[in-house]
Amino acid sequence: MTDWTEKYRPDTLSAVRGNDKARDALREWAESWDDHRKAVIVHGSPGVGKTSAAHALAADMNWPVMELNASDHRGKDIIDRVAGEASKSGTLTGGTSGRRLVILDEADNFHGNADYGGSRAVTDVVKSASQPIVLVANEFYDMSNSLRNACKTIEFRDVSTRSIVPVLRDICRKEDIEFEADALRAIAENTSGDLRSAVNDLQAIAESTERLTEDDVVTGSRDTTEGIFDYLDELIKEKDAEGALKASYDVDETPDDLINWIEDNMPKDYAGAELADAYGYLSNADRWLGRVRATQEYSYWRYATDNMTAGVAASRRESKGGWTRYGPPSYWSKLGRSRGSRNTRDAIASRIADREGASIATARNDILPYLASMTHHCHNRDLTVEMAAAYELDESEVSFVTGSGKDTNKVESIVEDAEARREGAAVEHSGDAFLDAVRSDGDHDETNESTADSEPANQQTLAGDGQSGDDEDRSNSDADTAGKASDDAADSDAGDGGDGSDGQSGLGDFV
Numbered sequence: 001m002t003d004w005t006e007k008y009r010p011d012t013l014s015a016v017r018g019n020d021k022a023r024d025a026l027r028e029w030a031e032s033w034d035d036h037r038k039a040v041i042v043h044g045s046p047g048v049g050k051t052s053a054a055h056a057l058a059a060d061m062n063w064p065v066m067e068l069n070a071s072d073h074r075g076k077d078i079i080d081r082v083a084g085e086a087s088k089s090g091t092l093t094g095g096t097s098g099r100r101l102v103i104l105d106e107a108d109n110f111h112g113n114a115d116y117g118g119s120r121a122v123t124d125v126v127k128s129a130s131q132p133i134v135l136v137a138n139e140f141y142d143m144s145n146s147l148r149n150a151c152k153t154i155e156f157r158d159v160s161t162r163s164i165v166p167v168l169r170d171i172c173r174k175e176d177i178e179f180e181a182d183a184l185r186a187i188a189e190n191t192s193g194d195l196r197s198a199v200n201d202l203q204a205i206a207e208s209t210e211r212l213t214e215d216d217v218v219t220g221s222r223d224t225t226e227g228i229f230d231y232l233d234e235l236i237k238e239k240d241a242e243g244a245l246k247a248s249y250d251v252d253e254t255p256d257d258l259i260n261w262i263e264d265n266m267p268k269d270y271a272g273a274e275l276a277d278a279y280g281y282l283s284n285a286d287r288w289l290g291r292v293r294a295t296q297e298y299s300y301w302r303y304a305t306d307n308m309t310a311g312v313a314a315s316r317r318e319s320k321g322g323w324t325r326y327g328p329p330s331y332w333s334k335l336g337r338s339r340g341s342r343n344t345r346d347a348i349a350s351r352i353a354d355r356e357g358a359s360i361a362t363a364r365n366d367i368l369p370y371l372a373s374m375t376h377h378c379h380n381r382d383l384t385v386e387m388a389a390a391y392e393l394d395e396s397e398v399s400f401v402t403g404s405g406k407d408t409n410k411v412e413s414i415v416e417d418a419e420a421r422r423e424g425a426a427v428e429h430s431g432d433a434f435l436d437a438v439r440s441d442g443d444h445d446e447t448n449e450s451t452a453d454s455e456p457a458n459q460q461t462l463a464g465d466g467q468s469g470d471d472e473d474r475s476n477s478d479a480d481t482a483g484k485a486s487d488d489a490a491d492s493d494a495g496d497g498g499d500g501s502d503g504q505s506g507l508g509d510f511v
Protein backbone atom coordinates (compact mmCIF):
# COMPACT_ATOMS: atom_id res chain seq x y z
CA MET A 1 0.00 0.00 0.00
CA THR A 2 1.53 3.27 -0.97
CA ASP A 3 1.33 6.04 1.47
CA TRP A 4 -0.84 8.75 -0.02
CA THR A 5 1.08 11.52 1.66
CA GLU A 6 4.11 10.42 -0.34
CA LYS A 7 2.21 9.65 -3.51
CA TYR A 8 0.57 13.07 -3.49
CA ARG A 9 3.48 15.12 -2.29
CA PRO A 10 3.37 18.38 -4.26
CA ASP A 11 6.04 18.36 -6.96
CA THR A 12 5.81 22.02 -7.80
CA LEU A 13 5.32 25.02 -5.54
CA SER A 14 1.98 25.87 -7.05
CA ALA A 15 0.67 22.52 -5.76
CA VAL A 16 1.47 23.49 -2.18
CA ARG A 17 -1.89 24.55 -0.82
CA GLY A 18 -3.09 26.93 1.78
CA ASN A 19 -0.02 29.06 2.34
CA ASP A 20 0.07 31.24 -0.73
CA LYS A 21 1.95 34.09 0.87
CA ALA A 22 4.62 31.86 2.35
CA ARG A 23 4.92 30.04 -0.93
CA ASP A 24 5.42 33.26 -2.86
CA ALA A 25 7.94 34.48 -0.32
CA LEU A 26 9.89 31.27 -0.70
CA ARG A 27 9.99 31.56 -4.45
CA GLU A 28 11.04 35.18 -4.18
CA TRP A 29 13.79 34.23 -1.70
CA ALA A 30 15.18 31.67 -4.15
CA GLU A 31 14.99 33.88 -7.19
CA SER A 32 16.81 36.70 -5.44
CA TRP A 33 19.27 34.48 -3.61
CA ASP A 34 22.27 35.74 -5.61
CA ASP A 35 21.60 39.22 -4.30
CA HIS A 36 21.18 38.49 -0.59
CA ARG A 37 22.78 35.04 -0.15
CA LYS A 38 20.95 34.45 3.08
CA ALA A 39 19.55 31.16 4.31
CA VAL A 40 15.85 30.96 5.05
CA ILE A 41 14.02 29.43 8.00
CA VAL A 42 10.69 27.89 7.12
CA HIS A 43 8.76 27.20 10.28
CA GLY A 44 5.29 26.06 11.28
CA SER A 45 3.33 23.15 12.72
CA PRO A 46 3.87 19.58 11.56
CA GLY A 47 2.20 18.55 8.33
CA VAL A 48 1.53 21.95 6.82
CA GLY A 49 3.85 21.44 3.87
CA LYS A 50 7.17 23.02 4.86
CA THR A 51 9.40 20.21 3.69
CA SER A 52 7.27 19.61 0.63
CA ALA A 53 7.51 23.29 -0.27
CA ALA A 54 11.30 23.21 -0.02
CA HIS A 55 11.51 20.20 -2.33
CA ALA A 56 8.96 21.64 -4.72
CA LEU A 57 10.95 24.84 -4.85
CA ALA A 58 14.11 22.95 -5.72
CA ALA A 59 12.25 21.15 -8.50
CA ASP A 60 10.90 24.43 -9.85
CA MET A 61 14.34 26.01 -9.78
CA ASN A 62 16.00 22.92 -11.19
CA TRP A 63 18.30 22.72 -8.21
CA PRO A 64 19.44 19.31 -6.99
CA VAL A 65 18.64 18.79 -3.32
CA MET A 66 20.94 17.90 -0.48
CA GLU A 67 18.80 17.03 2.51
CA LEU A 68 20.07 16.63 6.04
CA ASN A 69 18.43 16.62 9.40
CA ALA A 70 19.62 17.43 12.85
CA SER A 71 19.79 13.81 13.78
CA ASP A 72 21.83 12.81 10.78
CA HIS A 73 25.20 11.45 11.86
CA ARG A 74 26.93 12.69 8.81
CA GLY A 75 27.17 15.90 10.67
CA LYS A 76 28.39 19.29 9.99
CA ASP A 77 31.26 18.34 7.64
CA ILE A 78 28.72 17.40 5.09
CA ILE A 79 27.07 20.76 5.10
CA ASP A 80 30.49 22.32 5.06
CA ARG A 81 31.47 20.23 2.12
CA VAL A 82 28.28 20.69 0.23
CA ALA A 83 28.32 24.38 0.73
CA GLY A 84 32.02 24.65 -0.16
CA GLU A 85 32.25 22.16 -2.98
CA ALA A 86 29.20 23.39 -4.70
CA SER A 87 30.49 26.89 -4.57
CA LYS A 88 33.64 25.83 -6.35
CA SER A 89 31.80 24.13 -9.13
CA GLY A 90 29.68 27.24 -9.30
CA THR A 91 32.80 29.23 -10.04
CA LEU A 92 34.03 26.69 -12.54
CA THR A 93 30.87 26.64 -14.51
CA GLY A 94 30.65 30.35 -14.16
CA GLY A 95 27.06 30.54 -13.11
CA THR A 96 24.13 29.09 -11.35
CA SER A 97 24.38 25.65 -12.87
CA GLY A 98 26.36 24.34 -9.90
CA ARG A 99 23.74 25.54 -7.54
CA ARG A 100 21.95 23.18 -5.22
CA LEU A 101 19.51 23.54 -2.42
CA VAL A 102 20.55 22.38 1.02
CA ILE A 103 17.53 21.45 3.14
CA LEU A 104 18.19 21.17 6.85
CA ASP A 105 15.22 19.45 8.39
CA GLU A 106 14.52 19.59 12.14
CA ALA A 107 16.57 22.75 12.36
CA ASP A 108 15.13 23.38 15.82
CA ASN A 109 16.99 20.31 17.03
CA PHE A 110 20.60 21.05 16.23
CA HIS A 111 21.48 22.24 19.69
CA GLY A 112 21.10 18.71 20.98
CA ASN A 113 23.46 17.19 18.46
CA ALA A 114 27.15 17.14 19.18
CA ASP A 115 28.00 15.87 15.71
CA TYR A 116 27.17 19.29 14.47
CA GLY A 117 29.06 21.06 17.15
CA GLY A 118 25.78 22.44 18.44
CA SER A 119 23.86 25.32 17.04
CA ARG A 120 26.80 27.71 16.97
CA ALA A 121 28.59 25.67 14.32
CA VAL A 122 25.40 25.43 12.32
CA THR A 123 25.00 29.17 12.55
CA ASP A 124 28.53 29.62 11.23
CA VAL A 125 27.91 27.35 8.30
CA VAL A 126 24.64 29.03 7.56
CA LYS A 127 26.27 32.43 7.60
CA SER A 128 29.14 31.54 5.32
CA ALA A 129 27.33 29.12 3.02
CA SER A 130 27.80 29.63 -0.63
CA GLN A 131 24.65 27.73 -1.46
CA PRO A 132 21.01 28.41 -0.70
CA ILE A 133 19.92 26.69 2.51
CA VAL A 134 16.39 26.12 3.74
CA LEU A 135 16.11 25.34 7.44
CA VAL A 136 12.86 23.60 8.31
CA ALA A 137 11.60 23.84 11.88
CA ASN A 138 8.50 23.31 13.98
CA GLU A 139 9.51 25.49 16.89
CA PHE A 140 10.91 28.80 15.76
CA TYR A 141 11.95 29.81 19.26
CA ASP A 142 13.82 26.59 19.89
CA MET A 143 16.47 27.88 17.55
CA SER A 144 19.17 30.11 18.91
CA ASN A 145 18.87 33.83 18.58
CA SER A 146 21.94 34.10 16.45
CA LEU A 147 20.74 31.41 14.09
CA ARG A 148 17.39 33.11 13.75
CA ASN A 149 19.01 36.45 13.15
CA ALA A 150 21.27 35.08 10.48
CA CYS A 151 18.36 33.95 8.36
CA LYS A 152 15.32 35.20 6.59
CA THR A 153 12.12 33.82 8.10
CA ILE A 154 9.00 32.44 6.49
CA GLU A 155 6.10 31.14 8.54
CA PHE A 156 3.80 28.40 7.32
CA ARG A 157 0.43 28.63 9.00
CA ASP A 158 -1.95 25.83 9.77
CA VAL A 159 -3.84 24.95 6.61
CA SER A 160 -7.48 26.04 6.63
CA THR A 161 -10.35 23.63 6.10
CA ARG A 162 -11.12 25.48 2.88
CA SER A 163 -7.70 24.67 1.52
CA ILE A 164 -7.61 21.10 2.77
CA VAL A 165 -10.88 20.00 1.15
CA PRO A 166 -9.74 20.49 -2.47
CA VAL A 167 -6.57 18.49 -1.79
CA LEU A 168 -8.66 15.61 -0.43
CA ARG A 169 -11.07 15.91 -3.35
CA ASP A 170 -8.27 15.67 -5.90
CA ILE A 171 -6.94 12.58 -4.22
CA CYS A 172 -10.37 10.93 -4.15
CA ARG A 173 -10.78 11.59 -7.85
CA LYS A 174 -7.39 10.17 -8.69
CA GLU A 175 -8.02 7.12 -6.51
CA ASP A 176 -11.51 6.67 -7.92
CA ILE A 177 -13.19 6.96 -4.57
CA GLU A 178 -16.76 8.04 -4.23
CA PHE A 179 -17.32 10.60 -1.54
CA GLU A 180 -19.82 12.90 0.09
CA ALA A 181 -18.56 16.47 0.15
CA ASP A 182 -19.46 16.61 3.83
CA ALA A 183 -17.20 13.69 4.58
CA LEU A 184 -14.20 15.54 3.21
CA ARG A 185 -15.14 18.66 5.09
CA ALA A 186 -15.43 16.66 8.29
CA ILE A 187 -12.00 15.12 7.82
CA ALA A 188 -10.53 18.53 7.13
CA GLU A 189 -12.16 20.06 10.20
CA ASN A 190 -10.93 17.30 12.43
CA THR A 191 -7.30 17.66 11.65
CA SER A 192 -7.00 21.27 12.74
CA GLY A 193 -4.70 22.53 10.09
CA ASP A 194 -2.46 19.53 9.61
CA LEU A 195 -2.76 18.56 5.97
CA ARG A 196 -0.63 15.47 6.34
CA SER A 197 -2.99 14.03 8.96
CA ALA A 198 -5.95 14.91 6.80
CA VAL A 199 -4.47 12.88 3.94
CA ASN A 200 -3.59 10.06 6.32
CA ASP A 201 -7.08 10.05 7.78
CA LEU A 202 -8.60 10.03 4.33
CA GLN A 203 -6.54 7.00 3.41
CA ALA A 204 -7.33 5.15 6.63
CA ILE A 205 -11.04 5.73 6.20
CA ALA A 206 -11.07 5.02 2.47
CA GLU A 207 -9.57 1.61 3.13
CA SER A 208 -12.48 0.55 5.22
CA THR A 209 -15.38 1.71 3.10
CA GLU A 210 -16.59 1.74 -0.48
CA ARG A 211 -18.04 5.20 -0.43
CA LEU A 212 -16.96 7.92 1.96
CA THR A 213 -19.86 9.29 3.90
CA GLU A 214 -19.90 11.78 6.68
CA ASP A 215 -20.78 8.95 9.05
CA ASP A 216 -17.52 7.22 8.23
CA VAL A 217 -15.67 10.12 9.66
CA VAL A 218 -16.04 9.12 13.27
CA THR A 219 -15.39 12.45 14.76
CA GLY A 220 -16.94 14.42 11.94
CA SER A 221 -20.54 15.08 12.65
CA ARG A 222 -21.18 17.82 15.08
CA ASP A 223 -24.23 16.21 16.66
CA THR A 224 -22.35 13.07 17.36
CA THR A 225 -19.34 14.75 18.81
CA GLU A 226 -21.41 16.92 21.10
CA GLY A 227 -23.12 13.85 22.37
CA ILE A 228 -19.86 12.10 22.92
CA PHE A 229 -18.30 15.00 24.82
CA ASP A 230 -21.22 15.04 27.22
CA TYR A 231 -20.95 11.33 27.60
CA LEU A 232 -17.24 11.44 28.38
CA ASP A 233 -17.98 13.91 31.13
CA GLU A 234 -20.57 11.58 32.60
CA LEU A 235 -18.45 8.49 32.29
CA ILE A 236 -15.23 9.94 33.58
CA LYS A 237 -16.55 12.26 36.26
CA GLU A 238 -20.09 11.59 37.31
CA LYS A 239 -21.90 8.34 36.82
CA ASP A 240 -21.55 5.07 38.64
CA ALA A 241 -21.01 1.84 36.76
CA GLU A 242 -24.64 1.20 35.95
CA GLY A 243 -25.33 4.83 35.05
CA ALA A 244 -22.33 4.93 32.75
CA LEU A 245 -23.45 1.79 30.96
CA LYS A 246 -27.02 3.00 30.51
CA ALA A 247 -25.97 6.43 29.30
CA SER A 248 -23.76 4.78 26.69
CA TYR A 249 -26.85 3.40 24.93
CA ASP A 250 -27.64 6.92 23.79
CA VAL A 251 -24.22 7.56 22.36
CA ASP A 252 -24.10 7.33 18.63
CA GLU A 253 -20.76 5.55 18.37
CA THR A 254 -19.92 1.92 17.83
CA PRO A 255 -17.89 0.27 20.60
CA ASP A 256 -14.97 0.19 18.16
CA ASP A 257 -14.98 3.97 18.05
CA LEU A 258 -16.11 4.60 21.59
CA ILE A 259 -13.11 2.83 23.02
CA ASN A 260 -10.80 5.22 21.18
CA TRP A 261 -12.57 8.21 22.68
CA ILE A 262 -12.39 6.77 26.16
CA GLU A 263 -8.83 5.60 25.86
CA ASP A 264 -7.61 8.99 24.73
CA ASN A 265 -9.53 11.08 27.23
CA MET A 266 -9.83 9.05 30.43
CA PRO A 267 -6.14 9.56 31.36
CA LYS A 268 -6.74 13.32 31.46
CA ASP A 269 -8.66 12.85 34.71
CA TYR A 270 -7.65 9.47 36.07
CA ALA A 271 -4.34 8.86 37.76
CA GLY A 272 -2.43 6.20 39.64
CA ALA A 273 -4.27 3.08 40.67
CA GLU A 274 -7.62 4.10 39.23
CA LEU A 275 -5.94 4.70 35.90
CA ALA A 276 -4.32 1.28 36.05
CA ASP A 277 -7.67 -0.35 36.82
CA ALA A 278 -9.38 1.53 34.04
CA TYR A 279 -6.71 0.45 31.58
CA GLY A 280 -7.29 -3.11 32.67
CA TYR A 281 -10.96 -2.78 31.73
CA LEU A 282 -10.08 -1.17 28.43
CA SER A 283 -7.79 -4.10 27.67
CA ASN A 284 -10.64 -6.47 28.35
CA ALA A 285 -12.92 -4.42 26.17
CA ASP A 286 -10.38 -4.51 23.40
CA ARG A 287 -10.14 -8.29 23.63
CA TRP A 288 -13.88 -8.54 23.16
CA LEU A 289 -13.70 -6.21 20.18
CA GLY A 290 -11.00 -8.49 18.78
CA ARG A 291 -13.34 -11.45 19.17
CA VAL A 292 -16.09 -9.58 17.37
CA ARG A 293 -13.73 -8.90 14.49
CA ALA A 294 -12.56 -12.48 14.41
CA THR A 295 -15.99 -14.13 14.64
CA GLN A 296 -18.37 -11.43 13.38
CA GLU A 297 -20.39 -12.28 16.48
CA TYR A 298 -21.73 -8.84 17.28
CA SER A 299 -23.43 -9.91 20.47
CA TYR A 300 -19.96 -9.74 22.07
CA TRP A 301 -20.12 -5.99 21.70
CA ARG A 302 -22.12 -6.05 24.90
CA TYR A 303 -19.13 -7.30 26.88
CA ALA A 304 -16.83 -4.80 25.27
CA THR A 305 -19.23 -2.03 26.18
CA ASP A 306 -19.65 -3.27 29.76
CA ASN A 307 -15.91 -3.13 30.26
CA MET A 308 -15.23 0.20 28.70
CA THR A 309 -18.15 1.99 30.35
CA ALA A 310 -19.11 0.33 33.65
CA GLY A 311 -15.55 -0.86 34.20
CA VAL A 312 -14.03 2.53 33.66
CA ALA A 313 -16.62 4.27 35.81
CA ALA A 314 -16.16 1.73 38.58
CA SER A 315 -12.42 2.32 38.56
CA ARG A 316 -12.87 5.94 39.60
CA ARG A 317 -11.71 6.35 43.20
CA GLU A 318 -12.12 10.04 43.82
CA SER A 319 -14.68 12.47 42.58
CA LYS A 320 -13.60 14.60 39.67
CA GLY A 321 -14.46 18.21 39.34
CA GLY A 322 -13.78 21.06 37.01
CA TRP A 323 -13.74 21.16 33.28
CA THR A 324 -11.52 19.03 31.11
CA ARG A 325 -10.67 19.61 27.50
CA TYR A 326 -11.60 16.31 25.92
CA GLY A 327 -10.61 15.80 22.33
CA PRO A 328 -11.35 13.47 19.46
CA PRO A 329 -9.31 10.28 19.30
CA SER A 330 -5.87 10.84 17.95
CA TYR A 331 -5.00 9.87 14.45
CA TRP A 332 -3.11 7.03 16.01
CA SER A 333 -6.09 5.44 17.68
CA LYS A 334 -8.29 5.94 14.68
CA LEU A 335 -5.77 4.08 12.60
CA GLY A 336 -6.76 0.90 14.34
CA ARG A 337 -9.94 1.02 12.30
CA SER A 338 -8.60 0.00 8.95
CA ARG A 339 -7.41 -3.49 8.36
CA GLY A 340 -4.03 -2.63 6.86
CA SER A 341 -3.05 -0.39 9.70
CA ARG A 342 -4.52 -2.78 12.24
CA ASN A 343 -2.17 -5.43 10.94
CA THR A 344 0.79 -3.11 11.24
CA ARG A 345 -0.27 -2.12 14.73
CA ASP A 346 -0.76 -5.71 15.82
CA ALA A 347 2.53 -6.85 14.33
CA ILE A 348 4.36 -4.19 16.31
CA ALA A 349 2.35 -4.93 19.45
CA SER A 350 3.17 -8.59 19.21
CA ARG A 351 6.90 -7.89 19.09
CA ILE A 352 6.62 -5.54 22.03
CA ALA A 353 4.64 -8.14 23.96
CA ASP A 354 7.21 -10.78 23.19
CA ARG A 355 10.08 -8.70 24.31
CA GLU A 356 8.57 -7.11 27.37
CA GLY A 357 6.74 -10.15 28.66
CA ALA A 358 3.44 -8.28 28.46
CA SER A 359 0.20 -9.38 26.88
CA ILE A 360 -0.47 -8.25 23.35
CA ALA A 361 -3.45 -6.25 24.58
CA THR A 362 -1.22 -4.39 27.01
CA ALA A 363 1.35 -3.77 24.34
CA ARG A 364 -1.30 -2.46 21.99
CA ASN A 365 -3.40 -0.44 24.36
CA ASP A 366 -0.95 0.81 26.91
CA ILE A 367 2.57 0.66 25.65
CA LEU A 368 2.18 1.50 21.99
CA PRO A 369 0.13 4.68 22.40
CA TYR A 370 2.58 5.79 24.97
CA LEU A 371 5.53 5.13 22.66
CA ALA A 372 3.66 6.93 19.93
CA SER A 373 3.37 10.05 22.03
CA MET A 374 6.97 9.86 23.22
CA THR A 375 8.33 9.51 19.71
CA HIS A 376 5.84 11.77 18.00
CA HIS A 377 7.34 13.00 14.74
CA CYS A 378 10.63 11.47 15.87
CA HIS A 379 11.32 14.54 17.98
CA ASN A 380 13.15 12.49 20.52
CA ARG A 381 15.38 10.84 17.99
CA ASP A 382 17.44 8.80 20.39
CA LEU A 383 14.40 7.23 21.88
CA THR A 384 12.97 6.58 18.44
CA VAL A 385 16.16 4.76 17.43
CA GLU A 386 16.07 2.73 20.66
CA MET A 387 12.50 1.79 19.96
CA ALA A 388 13.19 0.82 16.35
CA ALA A 389 16.17 -1.26 17.46
CA ALA A 390 14.40 -2.95 20.34
CA TYR A 391 11.32 -3.92 18.38
CA GLU A 392 12.97 -4.33 14.99
CA LEU A 393 10.77 -1.78 13.30
CA ASP A 394 11.07 -1.12 9.60
CA GLU A 395 10.41 2.22 7.94
CA SER A 396 6.69 1.80 7.63
CA GLU A 397 6.42 0.73 11.24
CA VAL A 398 8.47 3.66 12.52
CA SER A 399 6.29 5.87 10.41
CA PHE A 400 3.17 4.24 11.84
CA VAL A 401 4.22 4.83 15.44
CA THR A 402 5.68 8.30 15.04
CA GLY A 403 3.41 9.78 12.41
CA SER A 404 6.38 10.84 10.29
CA GLY A 405 6.37 10.04 6.58
CA LYS A 406 7.95 6.66 5.93
CA ASP A 407 10.03 7.72 2.95
CA THR A 408 11.52 10.71 4.70
CA ASN A 409 15.21 10.61 5.24
CA LYS A 410 14.54 11.17 8.93
CA VAL A 411 12.79 7.82 9.21
CA GLU A 412 15.23 6.06 6.93
CA SER A 413 18.20 7.26 8.92
CA ILE A 414 16.55 6.18 12.16
CA VAL A 415 16.01 2.68 10.84
CA GLU A 416 19.61 2.54 9.61
CA ASP A 417 20.91 3.62 13.00
CA ALA A 418 18.67 1.13 14.74
CA GLU A 419 20.04 -1.65 12.56
CA ALA A 420 23.59 -0.60 13.31
CA ARG A 421 22.82 -0.52 17.00
CA ARG A 422 21.29 -3.95 16.87
CA GLU A 423 24.26 -5.40 15.05
CA GLY A 424 26.61 -3.81 17.57
CA ALA A 425 24.58 -5.23 20.41
CA ALA A 426 24.49 -8.69 18.87
CA VAL A 427 28.27 -8.81 18.64
CA GLU A 428 28.87 -7.41 22.09
CA HIS A 429 26.42 -9.68 23.74
CA SER A 430 26.72 -12.85 21.81
CA GLY A 431 28.45 -14.52 24.74
CA ASP A 432 25.55 -13.71 27.03
CA ALA A 433 22.77 -14.62 24.67
CA PHE A 434 21.17 -17.18 26.93
CA LEU A 435 21.42 -14.98 29.94
CA ASP A 436 19.65 -12.23 28.07
CA ALA A 437 17.01 -14.56 26.81
CA VAL A 438 16.21 -15.63 30.33
CA ARG A 439 16.14 -12.11 31.58
CA SER A 440 13.99 -10.60 28.90
CA ASP A 441 11.56 -13.45 29.28
CA GLY A 442 10.31 -12.66 32.72
CA ASP A 443 11.74 -9.40 33.80
CA HIS A 444 10.17 -6.41 32.20
CA ASP A 445 11.08 -4.06 34.99
CA GLU A 446 14.55 -3.66 33.62
CA THR A 447 15.34 -0.02 33.79
CA ASN A 448 18.67 1.59 33.28
CA GLU A 449 20.10 -0.33 30.46
CA SER A 450 19.43 0.49 26.89
CA THR A 451 16.98 -2.04 25.54
CA ALA A 452 18.88 -2.47 22.32
CA ASP A 453 21.89 -3.60 24.29
CA SER A 454 20.08 -6.31 26.10
CA GLU A 455 18.58 -7.80 22.99
CA PRO A 456 19.76 -11.22 21.89
CA ALA A 457 20.05 -11.04 18.15
CA ASN A 458 17.94 -14.01 17.26
CA GLN A 459 15.20 -13.82 19.79
CA GLN A 460 12.63 -11.85 17.91
CA THR A 461 12.42 -13.37 14.52
CA LEU A 462 9.21 -15.21 15.29
CA ALA A 463 7.42 -12.30 16.79
CA GLY A 464 6.00 -10.80 13.62
CA ASP A 465 3.95 -13.84 12.68
CA GLY A 466 2.11 -14.93 15.73
CA GLN A 467 0.00 -11.88 16.07
CA SER A 468 -3.58 -12.99 15.91
CA GLY A 469 -5.57 -14.14 18.81
CA ASP A 470 -2.84 -15.41 21.05
CA ASP A 471 -3.28 -12.65 23.55
CA GLU A 472 -5.91 -14.77 25.19
CA ASP A 473 -3.29 -17.25 26.26
CA ARG A 474 -1.18 -14.75 27.97
CA SER A 475 -1.50 -13.59 31.48
CA ASN A 476 -3.21 -10.29 31.78
CA SER A 477 -1.83 -9.13 35.06
CA ASP A 478 -0.61 -5.95 33.59
CA ALA A 479 -2.03 -3.29 35.84
CA ASP A 480 1.42 -2.30 37.03
CA THR A 481 2.78 -1.90 33.60
CA ALA A 482 -0.18 0.16 32.59
CA GLY A 483 0.07 2.48 35.53
CA LYS A 484 3.75 2.96 35.10
CA ALA A 485 3.54 3.62 31.41
CA SER A 486 0.88 6.23 31.83
CA ASP A 487 2.58 8.01 34.70
CA ASP A 488 5.55 8.41 32.51
CA ALA A 489 3.38 9.48 29.66
CA ALA A 490 2.13 12.38 31.73
CA ASP A 491 5.69 13.46 32.42
CA SER A 492 6.69 13.22 28.85
CA ASP A 493 3.98 15.51 27.60
CA ALA A 494 5.53 18.51 29.19
CA GLY A 495 8.78 17.94 27.38
CA ASP A 496 7.30 17.36 23.99
CA GLY A 497 8.74 20.44 22.41
CA GLY A 498 11.54 18.99 20.37
CA ASP A 499 13.85 18.89 23.33
CA GLY A 500 15.76 16.04 21.79
CA SER A 501 18.18 13.93 23.68
CA ASP A 502 17.89 15.15 27.21
CA GLY A 503 19.36 12.14 28.85
CA GLN A 504 16.45 9.77 28.31
CA SER A 505 18.09 6.43 28.58
CA GLY A 506 15.80 4.25 26.57
CA LEU A 507 12.58 2.36 26.32
CA GLY A 508 13.50 0.12 29.21
CA ASP A 509 12.68 3.02 31.46
CA PHE A 510 9.12 3.16 30.39
CA VAL A 511 7.82 -0.28 29.74
Ligand SMILES: Nc1ncnc2c1ncn2[C@@H]1O[C@H](COP(=O)(O)OP(=O)(O)OP(=O)(O)O)[C@@H](O)[C@H]1O
Binding pocket: 004, 005, 006, 008, 009, 010, 015, 016, 017, 018, 019, 044, 045, 046, 047, 048, 049, 050, 051, 052, 053, 136, 137, 138, 159, 167, 195, 196, 197, 199, 377, 405
Ligand atom coordinates in the same frame (compact mmCIF):
# COMPACT_ATOMS: atom_id res chain seq x y z
N1 LIG B 1 0.36 22.68 1.92
C1 LIG B 1 0.29 21.45 1.39
N2 LIG B 1 -0.14 21.27 0.13
C2 LIG B 1 -0.23 20.02 -0.39
N3 LIG B 1 0.09 18.89 0.30
C3 LIG B 1 0.51 19.02 1.55
C4 LIG B 1 0.64 20.29 2.16
N4 LIG B 1 1.06 20.13 3.41
C5 LIG B 1 1.21 18.82 3.60
N5 LIG B 1 0.86 18.14 2.50
C6 LIG B 1 0.86 16.68 2.40
O1 LIG B 1 1.40 16.20 3.62
C7 LIG B 1 2.63 15.55 3.42
C8 LIG B 1 3.62 16.00 4.48
O2 LIG B 1 3.92 17.34 4.37
P1 LIG B 1 5.33 17.92 4.76
O3 LIG B 1 6.26 16.82 5.12
O4 LIG B 1 5.76 18.85 3.72
O5 LIG B 1 4.93 18.70 6.02
P2 LIG B 1 5.86 19.50 6.99
O6 LIG B 1 5.19 20.78 7.26
O7 LIG B 1 7.24 19.54 6.46
O8 LIG B 1 5.77 18.59 8.29
P3 LIG B 1 6.91 18.19 9.34
O9 LIG B 1 7.23 19.42 10.09
O10 LIG B 1 6.23 17.15 10.17
O11 LIG B 1 8.05 17.64 8.52
C9 LIG B 1 3.03 15.91 2.01
O12 LIG B 1 3.72 14.85 1.43
C10 LIG B 1 1.72 16.15 1.31
O13 LIG B 1 1.18 14.92 0.90
